[in-house]
Amino acid sequence: xxxxxxxxxxxxxxxxxxxxxxxxxxxxxxxxxxxxxxxxxxxxxxxxxxxxxxxxxxxxxxxxxxxxxxxxxxxxxxxxxxxxxxxxxxxxxxxxxxxxxxxxxxxxxxxxxxxxxxxxxxxxxxxxxxxxxxxxxxxxxxxxxxxxxxxxxxxxxxxxxxxxxxxxxxxxxxxxxxxxxxxxxxxxxxxxxxxxxxxxxxxxxxxxxxxxxxxxxxxxxxxxxxxxxxxxxxxxxxxxxxxxxxxxxxxxxxxxxxxxxxxxxxxxxxxxxxxxxxxxxxxxxxxxxxxxxxxxxxxxxxxxxxxxxxxxxxxxxxxxxxxxxxxxxxxxxxxxxxxxxxxxxxxxxxxxxxxxxxxxxxxxxxxxxxxxxx
Amino acid sequence: xxxxxxxxxxxxxxxxxxxxxxxxxxxxxxxxxxxxxxxxxxxxxxxxxxxxxxxxxxxxxxxxxxxxxxxxxxxxxxxxxxxxxxxxxxxxxxxxxxxxxxxxxxxxxxxxxxxxxxxxxxxxxxxxxxxxxxxxxxxxxxxxxxxxxxxxxxxxxxxxxxxxxxxxxxxxxxxxxxxxxxxxxxxxxxxxxxxxxxxxxxxxxxxxxxxxxxxxxxxxxxxxxxxxxxxxxxxxxxxxxxxxxxxxxxxxxxxxxxxxxxxxxxxxxxxxxxxxxxxxxxxxxxxxxxxxx
Numbered sequence: 001x002x003x004x005x006x007x008x009x010x011x012x013x014x015x016x017x018x019x020x021x022x023x024x025x026x027x028x029x030x031x032x033x034x035x036x037x038x039x040x041x042x043x044x045x046x047x048x049x050x051x052x053x054x055x056x057x058x059x060x061x062x063x064x065x066x067x068x069x070x071x072x073x074x075x076x077x078x079x080x081x082x083x084x085x086x087x088x089x090x091x092x093x094x095x096x097x098x099x100x101x102x103x104x105x106x107x108x109x110x111x112x113x114x115x116x117x118x119x120x121x122x123x124x125x126x127x128x129x130x131x132x133x134x135x136x137x138x139x140x141x142x143x144x145x146x147x148x149x150x151x152x153x154x155x156x157x158x159x160x161x162x163x164x165x166x167x168x169x170x171x172x173x174x175x176x177x178x179x180x181x182x183x184x185x186x187x188x189x190x191x192x193x194x195x196x197x198x199x200x201x202x203x204x205x206x207x208x209x210x211x212x213x214x215x216x217x218x219x220x221x222x223x224x225x226x227x228x229x230x231x232x233x234x235x236x237x238x239x240x241x242x243x244x245x246x247x248x249x250x251x252x253x254x255x256x257x258x259x260x261x262x263x264x265x266x267x268x269x270x271x272x273x274x275x276x277x278x279x280x281x282x283x284x285x286x287x288x289x290x291x292x293x294x295x296x297x298x299x300x301x302x303x304x305x306x307x308x309x310x311x312x313x314x315x316x317x318x319x320x321x322x323x324x325x326x327x328x329x330x331x332x333x334x335x336x337x338x339x340x341x342x343x344x345x346x347x348x349x350x351x352x353x354x355x356x357x358x359x360x361x362x363x364x365x366x367x368x369x370x371x372x373x374x
Numbered sequence: 375x376x377x378x379x380x381x382x383x384x385x386x387x388x389x390x391x392x393x394x395x396x397x398x399x400x401x402x403x404x405x406x407x408x409x410x411x412x413x414x415x416x417x418x419x420x421x422x423x424x425x426x427x428x429x430x431x432x433x434x435x436x437x438x439x440x441x442x443x444x445x446x447x448x449x450x451x452x453x454x455x456x457x458x459x460x461x462x463x464x465x466x467x468x469x470x471x472x473x474x475x476x477x478x479x480x481x482x483x484x485x486x487x488x489x490x491x492x493x494x495x496x497x498x499x500x501x502x503x504x505x506x507x508x509x510x511x512x513x514x515x516x517x518x519x520x521x522x523x524x525x526x527x528x529x530x531x532x533x534x535x536x537x538x539x540x541x542x543x544x545x546x547x548x549x550x551x552x553x554x555x556x557x558x559x560x561x562x563x564x565x566x567x568x569x570x571x572x573x574x575x576x577x578x579x580x581x582x583x584x585x586x587x588x589x590x591x592x593x594x595x596x597x598x599x600x601x602x603x604x605x606x607x608x609x610x611x612x613x614x615x616x617x618x619x620x621x622x623x624x625x626x627x628x629x630x631x632x633x634x635x636x637x638x639x640x641x642x643x644x645x646x647x648x649x650x651x652x653x654x655x656x657x658x659x660x661x662x663x664x665x666x667x
Contacts, residue, residue, distance in 0.1 A: 106474045108557050108587040108627065111481050139478040172473055174557075201626065202473035204448055236621055249555055249624025250529020250584055253614035254655060260616035261653055269617075271624045303497060303517075303534035304396075304509035333534050334511050355535070356656050 001198045002049045003213055006089050008196035011171060012178075015163045018190045022091030031072030034090035036065040041093040044071050045193075048083035056081040061093060094190050099180035101132075102161060104168045106175075106199075110136035113168065115143065115161070117151055121180035142169070160189050171209065172202030224268075224289055231282045233270065240265025241366040243293035243325070245283055245314070247272050247305050255299045258356060264363030267293045272310065280313025281320070288323050294366035296327045299355060302334030311339035315346045326365045330358035375464050375490045375561075376549045376573060379504040381439040384432050384462065385410040385423070386453050392509070393444035394420050400442075402513050403506035408436045411456075429453070433460035440464035442498065442507045447471040450494065454480040458487055466507050467493030467560070471626070477558045484560060491560030495626065496552040497530030510534070510552060521546020523662065524570035526563055527582035528555050528589075528625065532613055536582050536655055543659025545666070548576040555625030557586065563593035571602055578607045578666055580658065581649070585614035586628040586635040594643035603648030607665035610644045611652045612637045 003011070009019040021038055024047065025031040035042045046058035053059055058080040062068035072088050079085070099121030107114035117133040135151055137143055143165040148158035160181070168176045177195040184190060203210050219226050221237075228235030242259050244266050246252040252271040259266045267290050272283045287296060298314060300307045311331065318327070329351035331339045340351050352358035377383075383400070387393050388410025398421055401407055407423055409432040416427035426432040429441060441462045445453045447469045457465055458480075465484065472494045484491040492499060498508010503520035506512025510530060517537045523545050527533030530552055537547060551566045553559055563581060570576045583590040590612065597603055615637030617623045619630040630636050641651050650661050 106478065106558055108559065108562070108589060109592060111485075111558050111560075112478050138482060139475060140482055169475060172475055174474065199474045201447060201471040202475070205473070234624055236618075236623075238618070246531075248529055248531025249628060250527070250532030250582070250613050251535060252531075253584055253617060253623050253628065254532050254535075254611075257613060257616045258654055266616075269621075269623060301531050301535040301538070303511055303530045305531070332538050333517065334514060354656055356654055 001200055001210065001213060003196040003198060004047055004049075004216060005045065005194060006047065007213060007216060008194040009191065011167060011196065012191055012194055015167050017160060017163050018188060019194070020091040020094055020190060020192065022089050024087050024089055025072060026087055027076060028069045028073035031088060031090050032065040032069035035062060035068035038090065038092045042068055043091045043093050044068060044075060045089045045091065046075050046080045046085040047087040047089055048080055048085060050081040050083055052081065058085070094182045094192060095184045095186070096182045097185045098183050100183065101179045102164060102181050103175065103177035103179065104164060104173070107136065112139045113137045113165070115151065115165075117161075121182075156187065156189055171196070172199045172206050173197065174199050224286060227289075228270070228286055231279065233272065233279060233283055233286065235286055236269040237290065238266050238268055239292070240267045241292055241294040242362050243267045243287040243290065243296040244299070245270055245272065245280070245287055245296065246299040247301065247310060248303075251299060251301050255297065255359070258359040259297070259363065262356065262360050262363055264359070264366060278309060278313060280310050281317040284314055284317035285321065288321055288325070293325060295325050295362045296323070297358060297362040298327060299330045299358065300339065301332045302336065302339075304334070306335040307331050307333055308335035308338035308342065311342040315342050318347055328352065328358045328362040328365070330355040375440070375492060375499065376551075376569060377440060377464070377499060377501050377505050377507060379404055379501075380406065381505070382406050382408045382437060383505075383507060384408065384429060384436070384438045384441040384457075385444065386429060386441055386457065387444035388412055388420050388423065388425055389415045389418065390444055396444070396509050397421055397423065399511070399513060400506055403500075405505040405507060408438065429456040429460040429462060433462065438462050440466065440507060442466040443468060445469055447473070451476040451480050454491070455483065458483055458489060463487075463489040465489060465491045465560070466496065466498055467491060468496060468498065468508055469493075470495040470555075472556070474556070474558055477556060481558065481560045492551065493554045493556075493560060495556040496554035497533065498552050500547070500550040502547050508552065510550060516541055518550065519546030522548050522575060522577035522666075524548045524573065524576040524579040525550045525582065526566040526570070526579065527552050528584050528627070529582060529613065532655070533582050536580060536611065536658055539655060539658040540580070540662065543662055545662055548573060555584075555627055557627035559589075563589040564596045567593045567596055567602070571600070571606065576606060578609065578662065581608060581610040581644070583610060583612045583640055584625065584628050585612070585617055585623065585630055585637045585640070586625070588635065590640035591643040594640075594647040594649065597649065598647040608644070608647070608649035609652065609658065609661050609665065610649045611655050611658070612640045615641070
């Protein structure tokens, strides 16, 4: 889960990392009030979960409260990098001597935390190239003072890196990035921005933190995605016309790829794998609730999940919902004989022997003009 | 790890509903399960398998080569430490949603004592005709047949589809290694490739990868450096090539961040290393016929 900037910064302050003074405003009047209270030059920053915010026009500066009001008014309600801006963060502008980059993330290659550091801050990590220091850490020993000193070059920065590492571990972060980290003319380091992503799997031991973020951001995702989450299903709404229902993350991704490969566009990602494989009924309701769906592709491959149980669920849902769009099935693996029989006899639909043939048929059906079908 | 029929297996968390269901299936595959463990359930038995309170207690009575962990995600770290303390050197960790920091900790601990760990978030490993450990249908003859194709998969469902196609095309598997869908794994694609490279029964390798991370690129690097595809042909399929960036496609590890982890970068790296990369899994049979003839 992505942590909004102002909450991430408060979590940094809890560990003694300096951030600019600031406050969140939901309207231009409040923005002016905050600017007046802070005094001097302020930054006005759109609170959106996207990188390259500066480049997309999501950050403005103001010398006076009046200017802050005008610039906040121009940002709030606008779309920046595809996200609607509901809140802006008003912060004192720092007295910057130079900008640096520090990040810690979970690294699959070294199978431990990876510290990234660059003396060139303010730009995206992909643009860093050769200047970046990458140091793989052992999660059992962490980041000791000597290592931090060696990477940072000075004590104040080394101490900040250690504090960041402490936060990274304590909060179960996937990513903790301070970019830019500013060195002020006084020699003090100050975190001008903070990107923090929490590990969703750590939710059971970070309950309060997750609740705090969810209260602040409101429910994430589209209405259908929220409904799916309430039913403990993982659903992503996409912009195509072929509704997809498959089991397991890998097979579902592959089904979406196959729709693309044959020239169609999927309407959703939805997997009913693991313990969710008995939830075919509620899953199918979700797929059909999307008004863009013109055909439905069901792709099951049973390993530990049984295709007959999934097919029974789909058959029940089909009989209850009586969908007006055509269905196309590909069923393989554990329980396939029984599953194919259920689909054939109860729904009167003949499953395809090859996945790609089912995909092509579903795409063709989605392309037919409305009203042509009986 | 490629398990053999004579190797002894412990089932951690054996008294749970899923674990006892799969214990029966694993036994049917020929797996030599000698003991189970569940905290507070010592003294019971499941299908005649004696249950102990811990892996350490089980290891005091039995010689154990491998353990499979049917543990809830938050209890997995302690169970891995229990197994390592018991001296068990092959671990298959099935749980999904284990906090990544826990995974990094126990993967480092396993490595520290020289243990092989597969997972987490894996469906398990199968050696057709010998044994199966985990929740893959090693007993299904249309999916698993003894043979010469090594299969490496991040996904259970897609791995099954690929294995079906391999068997349908008249081939069999030397082993199926489900490595798991998490961002940090005990056995990576490159590790598994190295295992199959050294396995005399394996004549070709199928990599079932997906977007996210850089495991497939690292495997391609190994293949390129050792010129593996000239010894054993490599066929790969990468799932999620059409996925929108920044969205997690079901598996915790399946996410493209910036340009990192995109399907295209994996396809390019594997092709450069001499692998045949499929656009659809349905092509697996014909491609295997070409490379193995």
